[in-house]
Each structure stands twice: as structure tokens, then as C-alpha cells.
Amino acid sequence: MMFRIVLVLCAVVLTGCGSYRPLYGTAANGVSVAATLSEVSIPQQRTRAGQLVRNEVLTSSDSNIASRFELRLSPTETAVAVSDLAGTNTKRKRYGLSVAYELVDLKSGALITKGTSFSNVSYDIVREPIADLQAVNNAQSRAAQEVGQDLRLRLAAYISSHSG
Numbered sequence: 388m389m390f391r392i393v394l395v396l397c398a399v400v401l402t403g404c405g406s407y408r409p410l411y412g413t414a415a416n417g418v419s420v421a422a423t424l425s426e427v428s429i430p431q432q433r434t435r436a437g438q439l440v441r442n443e444v445l446t447s448s449d450s451n452i453a454s455r456f457e458l459r460l461s462p463t464e465t466a467v468a469v470s471d472l473a474g475t476n477t478k479r480k481r482y483g484l485s486v487a488y489e490l491v492d493l494k495s496g497a498l499i500t501k502g503t504s505f506s507n508v509s510y511d512i513v514r515e516p517i518a519d520l521q522a523v524n525n526a527q528s529r530a531a532q533e534v535g536q537d538l539r540l541r542l543a544a545y546i547s548s549h550s551g
Contacts (some may be wrong), residue, residue, distance in 0.1 A: 419447055422448075423546045425537070427456035427490070434482055435461075437462040444542075454493060458542070461487040469509065478512040482523070484530035488538060490545070500545050508531040529546020 425448045432438040437460055444458065465483040472478075485505040492499055511525040512519050 395519055420543050420546050420550070422452070423455075423550070424448060424542060426451045426455035427458050427542065428456070428493075429458045429460065431533050432460060432462070434462055434464070436464050438487055439528060439531030440459065440482075440484075440535045440538070443532050444536070444538050446454055446465075447539070456491055456499065457491045458538070459489045459491060463487075465525075476514040479509060480512055480526075481509050482526040482530055484534055486529070486538070490542065496525045504534045504537045504541065506530040506537075508533075 401447045427444075427448065429441045429444060432441050443548060463485045465485075467479050467481050467483070469479040469517060483505065484507075485503060487503045488503070489501040491497065506529075508526045508529045510522040512522065
């Protein structure tokens with residue numbers, strides 16, 4: 388008897404899954420999210436953080452496809468001291484990366500979507516120049532990777548929800 392109840396509940400729950408499709412799948416009208424993402428170009432960035440985010444977003448794109456959209460990035464960086472332990476050479480800092488973005492249709496010049504993504508990562512300053520520089524670079528890379536992945540996911544979700 389219990390097995391039948393579970394079976395009926397599963398059937399009821401699964402009936403709502405008829406419109407489910409994978410995020411990077413192909414829509415009923417044949418539009419592929421992955422193919423559309425490959426049509427997004429991103430201008431060269433002026434800062435290292437901006438370039439790292441650009442590289443992360445473009446990681447899985449096919450660069451041989453003509454650009455239909457342009458993703459404009461405006462990165463902002465911050466570094467804030469979190470703690471300074473008295474009697475030690477160690478200082479804890481937090482690196483923040485915020486990137487405002489706009490997706491523009493290159494044919495019409497129309498703004499399609501916009502938003503902001505951010506990441507905060509911590510690192511230690513030990514007052515050793517090479518180690519401190521490496522810690523800052525590592526924090527910047529981790530933050531850019533997080534923001535780039537978030538932007539790629541946001542774009543994919545937008546394309547998927549507006550393609551069919």
C-alpha cells in the first residue's frame with residue numbers, strides 16, 4: 388500500500404516536469420544557448436581584473452562565429468583591511484570585484500539586458516613583497532573567475548528564457 392502512495396506521488400510531481408529542458412540545451416524553435424553565447428563579443432579591457440573576467444566569460448565560446456551581441460564590462464576593484472593582528476606581521480584583507488555589464492544587440496544598438504555581478508575574496512599580507520604580490524594576484528584571479536562564471540550563467544539563463 389505504501390509503495391502505491393509513493394508511486395502516485397512521484398507521478399504527480401513528475402507531471403510538472405514536461406516543460407523542463409537543460410539550460411544549455413536546444414529550445415523547441417532550434418535556438419541553442421551555447422551557440423548564441425558564442426555570438427557574444429567582449430571588447431578588450433583596460434584593467435587586469437577586467438581582462439581576467441573577459442577571458443573567463445569567453446573560455447567556452449567558439450571564437451569563429453560572427454558577433455551578434457556585445458557584452459560591455461565596467462569593473463570596479465576594492466581592497467579593504469579586515470584585521471591586523473597586533474604583534475604579528477600578518478594583515479587580513481578582502482579584495483572586492485564588482486562588474487556592471489550591459490548586453491547590446493550589435494545590429495540595432497538596443498540594450499538587451501544589464502546588471503551587476505560581484506565577488507569578495509580574502510587574502511593575507513605577510514609583509515614579504517613577493518608573497519604579498521602573489522596573494523593579491525591570486526585573490527584577483529579567484530574573484531575574476533567567480534564573476535566570469537556568474538556572468539556566463541546569467542547570460543545563458545537570459546538567452547534560455549527569451550529563446551522559446
